Amino acid sequence: xxxxxxxxxxxxxxxxxxxxxxxxxxxxxxxxxxxxxxxxxxxxxxxxxxxxxxxxxxxxxxxxxxxxxxxxxxxxxxxxxxxxxxxxxxxxxxxxxxxxxxxxxxxxxxxxxxxxxxxxxxxxxxxxxxxxxxxxxxxxxxxxxxxxxxxxxxxxxxxxxxxxxxxxxxxxxxxxxxxxxxxxxxxxxxxxxxxxxxxxxxxxxxxxxxxxxxxxxxxxxxxxxxxxxxxxxxxxxxxxxxxxxxxxxxxxxxxxxxxxxxxxxxxxxxxxxxxxxxxxxxxxxxxxxxxxxxxxxxxxxxxxxxxxxxxxxxxxxxxxxxxxxxxxxxxxxxxxxxxxxxxxxxxxxxxxxxxxxxxxxxxxxxxxxxxxxxxxxxxxxxxxxxxxxxxxxxxxxxxxxxxxxxxxxxxxxxxxxxxxxxxxxxxxxxxxxxxxxxxxxxxxxxxxxxxxxxxxxxxxxxxxxxxxxxxxxxxxxxxxxx
Amino acid sequence: xxxxxxxxxxxxxxxxxxxxxxxxxxxxxxxxxxxxxxxxxxxxxxxxxxxxxxxxxxxxxxxxxxxxxxxxxxxxxxxxxxxxxxxxxxxxxxxxxxxxxxxxxxxxxxxxxxxxxxxxxxxxxxxxxxxxxxxxxxxxxxxxxxxxxxxxxxxxxxxxxxxxxxxxxxxxxxxxxxxxxxxxxxxxxxxxxxxxxxxxxxxxxxxxxxxxxxxxxxxxxxxxxxxxxxxxxxxxxxxxxxxxxxxxxxxxxxxxxxxxxxxxxxxxxxxxxxxxxxxxxxxxxxxxxxxxxxxxxxxxxxxxxxxxxxxxxxxxxxxxxxxxxxxxxxxxxxxxxxxxxxxxxxx
Numbered sequence: 001x002x003x004x005x006x007x008x009x010x011x012x013x014x015x016x017x018x019x020x021x022x023x024x025x026x027x028x029x030x031x032x033x034x035x036x037x038x039x040x041x042x043x044x045x046x047x048x049x050x051x052x053x054x055x056x057x058x059x060x061x062x063x064x065x066x067x068x069x070x071x072x073x074x075x076x077x078x079x080x081x082x083x084x085x086x087x088x089x090x091x092x093x094x095x096x097x098x099x100x101x102x103x104x105x106x107x108x109x110x111x112x113x114x115x116x117x118x119x120x121x122x123x124x125x126x127x128x129x130x131x132x133x134x135x136x137x138x139x140x141x142x143x144x145x146x147x148x149x150x151x152x153x154x155x156x157x158x159x160x161x162x163x164x165x166x167x168x169x170x171x172x173x174x175x176x177x178x179x180x181x182x183x184x185x186x187x188x189x190x191x192x193x194x195x196x197x198x199x200x201x202x203x204x205x206x207x208x209x210x211x212x213x214x215x216x217x218x219x220x221x222x223x224x225x226x227x228x229x230x231x232x233x234x235x236x237x238x239x240x241x242x243x244x245x246x247x248x249x250x251x252x253x254x255x256x257x258x259x260x261x262x263x264x265x266x267x268x269x270x271x272x273x274x275x276x277x278x279x280x281x282x283x284x285x286x287x288x289x290x291x292x293x294x295x296x297x298x299x300x301x302x303x304x305x306x307x308x309x310x311x312x313x314x315x316x317x318x319x320x321x322x323x324x325x326x327x328x329x330x331x332x333x334x335x336x337x338x339x340x341x342x343x344x345x346x347x348x349x350x351x352x353x354x355x356x357x358x359x360x361x362x363x364x365x366x367x368x369x370x371x372x373x374x375x376x377x378x379x380x381x382x383x384x385x386x387x388x389x390x391x392x393x394x395x396x397x398x399x400x401x402x403x404x405x406x407x408x409x410x411x412x413x414x415x416x417x418x419x420x421x422x423x424x425x426x427x428x429x430x431x432x433x434x435x436x437x438x439x440x441x442x443x444x445x446x447x448x449x450x451x452x453x454x455x456x457x458x459x460x461x462x463x464x465x466x467x468x469x470x471x472x473x474x475x476x477x478x479x480x481x482x
Numbered sequence: 483x484x485x486x487x488x489x490x491x492x493x494x495x496x497x498x499x500x501x502x503x504x505x506x507x508x509x510x511x512x513x514x515x516x517x518x519x520x521x522x523x524x525x526x527x528x529x530x531x532x533x534x535x536x537x538x539x540x541x542x543x544x545x546x547x548x549x550x551x552x553x554x555x556x557x558x559x560x561x562x563x564x565x566x567x568x569x570x571x572x573x574x575x576x577x578x579x580x581x582x583x584x585x586x587x588x589x590x591x592x593x594x595x596x597x598x599x600x601x602x603x604x605x606x607x608x609x610x611x612x613x614x615x616x617x618x619x620x621x622x623x624x625x626x627x628x629x630x631x632x633x634x635x636x637x638x639x640x641x642x643x644x645x646x647x648x649x650x651x652x653x654x655x656x657x658x659x660x661x662x663x664x665x666x667x668x669x670x671x672x673x674x675x676x677x678x679x680x681x682x683x684x685x686x687x688x689x690x691x692x693x694x695x696x697x698x699x700x701x702x703x704x705x706x707x708x709x710x711x712x713x714x715x716x717x718x719x720x721x722x723x724x725x726x727x728x729x730x731x732x733x734x735x736x737x738x739x740x741x742x743x744x745x746x747x748x749x750x751x752x753x754x755x756x757x758x759x760x761x762x763x764x765x766x767x768x769x770x771x772x773x774x775x776x777x778x779x780x781x782x783x784x785x786x787x788x789x790x791x792x793x794x795x796x797x798x799x800x801x802x803x804x805x806x807x808x809x810x811x812x813x814x815x816x817x818x819x820x821x822x823x824x825x826x827x828x829x
Contacts, residue, residue, distance in 0.1 A: 193492035470665040
């Protein structure tokens with residue numbers, strides 16, 4: 001079904017030269033146009049951005065947009081909101097997602113079962129996932145759900161189409177809420193120097209995080225370990241896991257920073273996706289800080305509709321596990337991603353238990369309680385990541401197994417990586433702690449010194465990005481596969 | 483809500499950043515040219531061009547790719563050719579790694595616009611330079627050879643460039659062309675520093691510290707290098723990869739014809755020349771044979787004699803830097819053969 005077609009274009013990566021040309025051109029034209037034409041222009045630019053990767057798949061995006069627009073419009077015209085229309089919309093959006101993203105998993109599972117049961121072989125299907133389809137589908141489902149609950153649908157087709165297609169968030173989120181975004185479109189943003197400068201700073205920071213810290217330091221340490229797990233020692237596995245712990249954060253938060261920065265340059269604010277998650281000292285807190293737009297989507301459109309925590313302890317636990325397993329499945333069409341979610345769910349339940357019986361125990365010094373809770377949260381996340389990064393669940397368990405003996409030999413990581421990976425992570429925690437406590441940007445925003453410091457900050461980050469970019473170390477963003 | 487002061491400061495910072503981005507363009511060109519000179523030990527397009535234009539045109543010019551650079555020992559060739567011709571013959575070479583007919587046309591635009599011109603121009607041809615695959619992109623060298631005052635060159639370069647959009651971008655925003663050169667060059671002291679630090683700390687070398695710096699690589703392969711079996715094997719592997727699914731580029735053939743027409747129009751005589759290799763012809767013999775018969779036809783079509791030294795065997799490995807390039811000892815020895823061929827064909 002899908003084997004015949006392969007996209008011929010190249011994805012416009014945020015960390016590519018093409019994007020460094022595309023963005024200034026779009027920003028320049030956007031502000032040169034009269035305000036009423038800007039949404040239409042941004043829509044065209046966003047479609048060009050998508051079509052660069054694959055023009056045929058753009059048709060799928062446009063088709064889904066048209067169908068969702070129609071259903072939302074029809075829903076808005078009805079005196080009472082119709083649940084059947086909501087169900088239809090959810091089936092269409094999830095159907096598209098299932099057809100492209102999960103058909104491969106179903107096929108692989110069927111083939112495995114057929115092998116085990118000695119049944120005839122099932123044909124192999126190579127499904128190709130259109131870029132960003134998960135994000136489109138989730139934004140559409142949120143839209144239909146909120147309109148069904150009584151929200152005002154977007155009647156203007158350009159404004160509606162721009163909501164999912166908006167290029168800074170198109171491929172890897174954050175998952176926007178239509179009320180916030182459309183309110184900004186309707187307000188017709190005006191040039192705002194403070195916002196634009198923040199945008200430039202976010203882009204520079206994002207490129208630095210992705211290319212320098214994520215790709216150059218962390219990926220270079222993690223990849224060899226996961227490529228040769230058989231010959232990895234426990235030190236290799238620990239460094240490899242810590243490096244991936246850092247890489248995933250730098251990669252994804254770097255992407256989000258570039259996306260948010262790009263959005264601010266054309267006058268829009270999109271939600272934050274990260275809020276120093278590696279400082280979180282409970283799992284609930286962690287999910288409020290990590291991929292925040294997905295966490296809140298899962299909470300609002302899966303966990304709460306399942307009953308949330310209103311139906312007793314047993315049902316709350318079950319709902320947590322279901323929501324987390326689905327969140328895991330969203331991350332990738334493979335059973336090890338389901339396991340990733342389930343370990344996370346178990347982590348939440350264990351964390352609630354520990355919060356109740358251990359960390360809040362009278363007499364326990366607050367510092368010990370805080371440090372213990374932090375170590376537990378981050379430790380479980382680290383263990384979860386084995387399922388994220390390893391190719392199979394068995395390999396992930398092998399990683400866990402390898403972490404146990406704690407011998408001091410290393411085989412795959414260099415002496416340099418042995419030092420730089422923990423140091424960078426420690427620096428990350430310190431910087432995030434300091435930034436949250438003192439907010440240096442706010443501190444110097446109106447001070448004369450900012451006239452020197454802020455350009456120096458942007459120029460330094462960009463110089464480091466360019467320095468390491470030419471190493472050829474930079475790769476696609478991890479979250480592009482979703 | 484930001485204050486009026488914050489808005490004013492933000493505007494000032496943005497203006498500073500935009501001004502920095504604009505002002506960095508011109509110095510970056512100067513720095514990139516210096517970096518290119520350092521990285522390729524003076525064998526980059528800009529340095530070669532500066533050297534070429536600083537002297538009167540030679541009587542014979544060898545224009546081509548890396549074999550022209552490595553296989554031609556100009557001093558020995560002058561000596562041998564002069565002795566065969568019975569008079570002093572001036573010779574120069576202009577060899578840039580990987581460059582083929584598209585670059586020849588652009589380079590000839592500049593070379594033939596000088597007040598003095600060569601009498602004979604030998605254009606290197608080999609199968610790799612005529613592959614239809616996009617493995618050799620001349621954009622960087624076309625940019626390094628650019629002169630905004632030379633409109634004809636700019637037009638020609640734009641016409642022959644396989645990625646004209648990138649060339650326009652590099653001209654419009656030179657930093658796109660300069661930053662890779664500057665960045666690679668700037669990496670040299672870092673690598674040296676890392677190597678020194680790991681040595682002093684008695685630590686096992688990191689991957690970065692183990693590498694040669696880009697500056698140490700110089701005009702790769704070096705004229706002083708002697709081929710090892712690993713070098714030979716690597717070149718054979720690369721060759722096999724380049725010639726896999728080989729397709730002769732009609733576009734490049736047309737550009738070669740254009741180059742010979744330009745030479746002739748300028749009153750000079752064009753020649754085509756192939757250079758020897760160390761047993762590389764056996765890597766993909768059928769491609770080599772097809773290419774050879776095709777280039778013989780092209781030579782006859784444009785009436786440019788083919789000096790075919792591709793089959794000349796130099797079987798001593800110590801005379802090679804790798805399987806595709808002679809080292810300085812090999813080039814010295816080869817100059818006798820080359821001189822004899824040039825004298826027989828043209829003098």
